[in-house]
Amino acid sequence: MKKIKIGMFGLGTVGSGVFKTLKDFPEISVEKIAVKNLNKTRNIDNFDNSILTQNPDDILENKEISIIIELIGGVHPAYEIIKKAIENGKHVVTANKELLAKHGKELFDYAEKHNTVILYEAAIAGGIPLIMPIKTILAGNKINKIEAILNGTTNYILTNMDKNEASYEHVLKEAQELGYAEADPTGDVEGFDSTYKLTTLATITFKKRIKLEYVYREGITNVQAEDIKYANELGYKIKLIAYATIDEQDNADVRVHPMFVSKDETLAHINYVTNAVTLCGTPVGKITLSGPGAGEMPTASSVVGDILSITRELGTTDYILPMMRCLHEQNQDAKVIPIEETENKYYLRLIAIDKVGGIAEMTKVFADKRINIETILMKEVTEDNTAEIVIVTETCKEKLIQETEKELLNKSYIKKIASKIRISK
Amino acid sequence: MKKIKIGMFGLGTVGSGVFKTLKDFPEISVEKIAVKNLNKTRNIDNFDNSILTQNPDDILENKEISIIIELIGGVHPAYEIIKKAIENGKHVVTANKELLAKHGKELFDYAEKHNTVILYEAAIAGGIPLIMPIKTILAGNKINKIEAILNGTTNYILTNMDKNEASYEHVLKEAQELGYAEADPTGDVEGFDSTYKLTTLATITFKKRIKLEYVYREGITNVQAEDIKYANELGYKIKLIAYATIDEQDNADVRVHPMFVSKDETLAHINYVTNAVTLCGTPVGKITLSGPGAGEMPTASSVVGDILSITRELGTTDYILPMMRCLHEQNQDAKVIPIEETENKYYLRLIAIDKVGGIAEMTKVFADKRINIETILMKEVTEDNTAEIVIVTETCKEKLIQETEKELLNKSYIKKIASKIRISK
Numbered sequence: 035m036k037k038i039k040i041g042m043f044g045l046g047t048v049g050s051g052v053f054k055t056l057k058d059f060p061e062i063s064v065e066k067i068a069v070k071n072l073n074k075t076r077n078i079d080n081f082d083n084s085i086l087t088q089n090p091d092d093i094l095e096n097k098e099i100s101i102i103i104e105l106i107g108g109v110h111p112a113y114e115i116i117k118k119a120i121e122n123g124k125h126v127v128t129a130n131k132e133l134l135a136k137h138g139k140e141l142f143d144y145a146e147k148h149n150t151v152i153l154y155e156a157a158i159a160g161g162i163p164l165i166m167p168i169k170t171i172l173a174g175n176k177i178n179k180i181e182a183i184l185n186g187t188t189n190y191i192l193t194n195m196d197k198n199e200a201s202y203e204h205v206l207k208e209a210q211e212l213g214y215a216e217a218d219p220t221g222d223v224e225g226f227d228s229t230y231k232l233t234t235l236a237t238i239t240f241k242k243r244i245k246l247e248y249v250y251r252e253g254i255t256n257v258q259a260e261d262i263k264y265a266n267e268l269g270y271k272i273k274l275i276a277y278a279t280i281d282e283q284d285n286a287d288v289r290v291h292p293m294f295v296s297k298d299e300t301l302a303h304i305n306y307v308t309n310a311v312t313l314c315g316t317p318v319g320k321i322t323l324s325g326p327g328a329g330e331m332p333t334a335s336s337v338v339g340d341i342l343s344i345t346r347e348l349g350t351t352d353y354i355l356p357m358m359r360c361l362h363e364q365n366q367d368a369k370v371i372p373i374e375e376t377e378n379k380y381y382l383r384l385i386a387i388d389k390v391g392g393i394a395e396m397t398k399v400f401a402d403k404r405i406n407i408e409t410i411l412m413k414e415v416t417e418d419n420t421a422e423i424v425i426v427t428e429t430c431k432e433k434l435i436q437e438t439e440k441e442l443l444n445k446s447y448i449k450k451i452a453s454k455i456r457i458s459k
Numbered sequence: 460m461k462k463i464k465i466g467m468f469g470l471g472t473v474g475s476g477v478f479k480t481l482k483d484f485p486e487i488s489v490e491k492i493a494v495k496n497l498n499k500t501r502n503i504d505n506f507d508n509s510i511l512t513q514n515p516d517d518i519l520e521n522k523e524i525s526i527i528i529e530l531i532g533g534v535h536p537a538y539e540i541i542k543k544a545i546e547n548g549k550h551v552v553t554a555n556k557e558l559l560a561k562h563g564k565e566l567f568d569y570a571e572k573h574n575t576v577i578l579y580e581a582a583i584a585g586g587i588p589l590i591m592p593i594k595t596i597l598a599g600n601k602i603n604k605i606e607a608i609l610n611g612t613t614n615y616i617l618t619n620m621d622k623n624e625a626s627y628e629h630v631l632k633e634a635q636e637l638g639y640a641e642a643d644p645t646g647d648v649e650g651f652d653s654t655y656k657l658t659t660l661a662t663i664t665f666k667k668r669i670k671l672e673y674v675y676r677e678g679i680t681n682v683q684a685e686d687i688k689y690a691n692e693l694g695y696k697i698k699l700i701a702y703a704t705i706d707e708q709d710n711a712d713v714r715v716h717p718m719f720v721s722k723d724e725t726l727a728h729i730n731y732v733t734n735a736v737t738l739c740g741t742p743v744g745k746i747t748l749s750g751p752g753a754g755e756m757p758t759a760s761s762v763v764g765d766i767l768s769i770t771r772e773l774g775t776t777d778y779i780l781p782m783m784r785c786l787h788e789q790n791q792d793a794k795v796i797p798i799e800e801t802e803n804k805y806y807l808r809l810i811a812i813d814k815v816g817g818i819a820e821m822t823k824v825f826a827d828k829r830i831n832i833e834t835i836l837m838k839e840v841t842e843d844n845t846a847e848i849v850i851v852t853e854t855c856k857e858k859l860i861q862e863t864e865k866e867l868l869n870k871s872y873i874k875k876i877a878s879k880i881r882i883s884k
Contacts (some may be wrong), residue, residue, distance in 0.1 A: 174763030321750030338599030
């Protein structure tokens with residue numbers, strides 16, 4: 035077997051994990067690693083700094099190197115590095131969810147044109163085997179639904195809010211102290227991270243391109259301790275769900291937002307930083323894959339898995355097979371329907387002034403929109419004469435719920451709509 | 460792309476699912492199907508009986524056929540059919556867990572020698588992607604622990620006993636009426652089915668051969684409603700667990716028996732006929748794959764996935780790559796340690812005569828064996844002056860617990876040991 039030479043971009047958390055793991059594979063040689071800072075102390079035993087470079091071309095122009103590993107993240111200069119690697123006939127392994135969500139199709143097409151492959155198992159759900167199984171052993175399926183927890187930080191926060199009956203603010207602060215959330219947590223808590231991952235996952239799974247800008251996104255910053263309490267009472271857990279479906283006419287419904295998930299579902303029991311992906315398809319039915327969605331070693335598992343998939347082929351032939359090529363397959367664009375046109379069950383928490391006939395008048399607003407109410411809970415009236423009312427609807431169009439919300443707020447005895455959370459069917 | 464011709468053996472539940480699913484793949488042509496009964500009505504639309512044969516050689520001697528699908532189950536004549544197919548240069552896809560557990564190594568070696576592959580994703584955990592992920596995207600890992608629910612019938616029974624607080628006998632009868640358990644349920648409820656699957660799964664995952672005869676096996680027929688009640692009280696669910704670990708010296712601990720599983724673990728929430736497999740390894744950490752473990756269409760998903768993996772390669776080259784060959788990799792035999800040498804936490808339910816000093820005397824038996832007791836529960840004494848005592852031990856050797864059991868039974872006030880169930884760590 036000929037020795038395969040690779041070049042790495044980035045030697046942070048994941049990069050170090052990849053480097054350590056590759057030591058067990060003598061057939062693979064890391065030739066060069068491009069980094070920003072040559073003198074940073076690396077968390078790797080007996081590390082030889084001479085392998086480092088600040089010049090990307092030391093890798094990109096090295097004809098001996100057949101695979102590059104891109105672990106620097108963000109769009110630039112990752113985009114330029116990957117394009118140049120492809121032009122120079124190198125295969126690419128990347129963990130860059132943002133880049134793939136924004137430029138995936140262009141890069142995949144570019145790789146196809148230059149007879150190379152881009153593998154990206156680590157970009158979505160960290161160490162969980164996902165892209166490769168979908169494209170190999172599940173290839174006989176038409177998968178039409180994805181429901182997933184793709185962000186560890188938000189799942190950690192929601193789990194702690196649930197277990198400790200604590201507020202979002204309190205738990206976020208704690209998570210930041212423990213290093214589970216960043217100083218600026220926006221990318222996670224506002225759902226950007228999940229949205230990037232879902233965009234590529236849905237594109238690859240449905241074999242139709244989903245454009246990032248059409249994916250609806252809502253974070254967890256408005257989820258309150260009261261909502262979690264009511265969720266439990268009603269038999270649910272609240273999770274930040276990455277949700278995507280596609281119908282026979284290629285209409286896709288793709289979105290990231292908090293959701294009530296029934297305790298009967300596996301996803302409801304996925305806690306702390308664990309990620310999970312449920313896929314529904316024919317003939318397989320429903321499967322759920324769960325595990326660590328981030329971290330040095332789990333992510334390294336997927337990066338090394340991708341490297342081995344390429345090196346096994348390169349070791350025996352220079353021909354990259356359809357199994358690899360199919361990982362790019364996506365055909366034409368899907369029609370992503372706007373959130374207003376989607377159908378959901380809803381949980382609404384209203385703050386109302388206690389008054390005779392209030393409930394009757396309020397429920398009439400729903401009835402006029404032909405929205406059926408499945409459950410209604412009203413807890414004791416507080417000292418300031420207000421009451422908290424929880425409504426669970428049957429399935430209806432988002433547009434109708436939005437209209438209902440407006441009309442409710444026109445009623446003088448409705449003080450506010452404290453929460454609206456969609457319920458997973 | 461050249462058209463790939465395949466031959467099938469068996470057209471029962473799974474065979475029909477495979478046949479229906481393959482209709483979506485025009486590059487694959489089912490040439491012949493060998494069946495016992497040519498005139499049986501088939502549950503397939505517009506089925507053309509002329510494709511059927513009773514003569515296996517119509518497939519095995521047909522040089523045009525490059526892949527055979529074995530779905531008849533059992534050891535004979537599946538063994539002879541597969542051997543002859545391999546001799547004739549054909550690749551094999553099989554769902555036959557019993558055959559692989561008993562003759563896997565021989566058949567894999569035989570295929571290797573004849574330059575063909577045997578794929579068997581459907582033999583273990585039905586539609587769940589398992590073997591292919593372990594051998595491709597997880598190939599960078601050293602996996603050293605498997606904990607799995609591999610049998611739908613027993614999980615269905617245990618789930619119903621739990622949800623309905625019902626007896627084993629009652630639930631089994633119901634399961635038989637609904638078709639979830641066979642008239643003779645031995646293969647499932649005594650753990651044979653799980654043991655076959657675990658033998659191959661552990662062999663492939665650890666890359667060391669596990670011999671079926673060394674795998675400890677205990678079914679669910681002794682699990683009683685009281686045990687499930689106590690499990691809940693103590694924070695557990697009872698599951699029939701297929702368990703396997705291997706250490707650095709290749710000592711393997713491989714067994715199938717009922718286990719207390721903490722409610723914090725995903726496996727505790729895998730209910731009814733769903734299967735799940737938890738794998739622990741480095742670098743990935745812990746992942747859990749769950750889904751339908753049996754059934755016409757889910758199993759067909761895995762069979763077709765295997766077929767496509769082969770046809771994608773055959774469509775472009777006659778060379779079967781290392782990715783496929785590695786699916787057979789197992790090296791030398793593991794040393795499987797006997798159950799007496801394993802270490803576990805234990806749940807014991809004792810029926811004792813209520814007497815002063817009884818508890819002190821009983822707990823001394825444990826202390827003398829240097830077994831620490833973690834929890835002890837004693838419920839009110841019944842009318843016949845007996846008490847039910849539940850003991851949860853800390854981790855200790857099975858041999859010591861067996862000795863303790865013997866000594867307890869020597870004490871006149873211990874009427875019986877009603878249950879002993881191991882606890883997952």
